[in-house]
Amino acid sequence: MTQLVCPVDQTNLVLSKTAGQASSNCPECHGVWLTLDTLETLEDKAANADMVKGQRQYGKHEVLHDCPHCGENMIRFRYRGYNLEIESCPTDAGFWLDKSEEREIRDVMKKRASNLARASSAEQSWNNARRGVKISLFQRIKHFLGIS
Numbered sequence: 001m002t003q004l005v006c007p008v009d010q011t012n013l014v015l016s017k018t019a020g021q022a023s024s025n026c027p028e029c030h031g032v033w034l035t036l037d038t039l040e041t042l043e044d045k046a047a048n049a050d051m052v053k054g055q056r057q058y059g060k061h062e063v064l065h066d067c068p069h070c071g072e073n074m075i076r077f078r079y080r081g082y083n084l085e086i087e088s089c090p091t092d093a094g095f096w097l098d099k100s101e102e103r104e105i106r107d108v109m110k111k112r113a114s115n116l117a118r119a120s121s122a123e124q125s126w127n128n129a130r131r132g133v134k135i136s137l138f139q140r141i142k143h144f145l146g147i148s
């Protein structure tokens with residue numbers, strides 16, 4: 001594997017882990033390079049397919065950072081329309097997050113995952129409530145028939 005260098009300060013990146021996934025981190029500015037596979041794995045873990053599908057990149061523009069993967073100028077964009085800008089390889093081989101962005105993207109994923117969890121637990125209690133109505137109606141009928 002070739003040595004990856006930081007797109008911001010050209011320091012050699014070191015292999016590390018981000019949220020349990022392999023990543024390359026800059027010891028100087030603490031930025032993180034995630035491959036497309038890794039980003040998708042993190043998204044899969046954070047939420048369901050609902051979040052993973054749909055456009056990832058909004059407001060794309062080129063920046064004067066050399067991609068650790070191919071050396072081309074990186075593309076800066078808004079991650080999934082959130083107020084969070086990260087950079088990617090022009091061929092989407094990987095993504096660069098600076099120190100605060102690395103934390104923010106996990107917050108965004110967590111928030112999104114907990115919204116989905118809340119939506120599904122709301123649905124769950126609605127289902128339980130409906131089931132409850134059915135049970136009590138059934139019990140009332142049984143009572144009415146004198147079999148409860």
Ligand SMILES: [Zn+2]
Binds near residue numbers: 029
């Ligand atoms: Zn750096």
Ligand SMILES: [Zn+2]
Binds near residue numbers: 068070072089091093
């Ligand atoms: Zn590249």
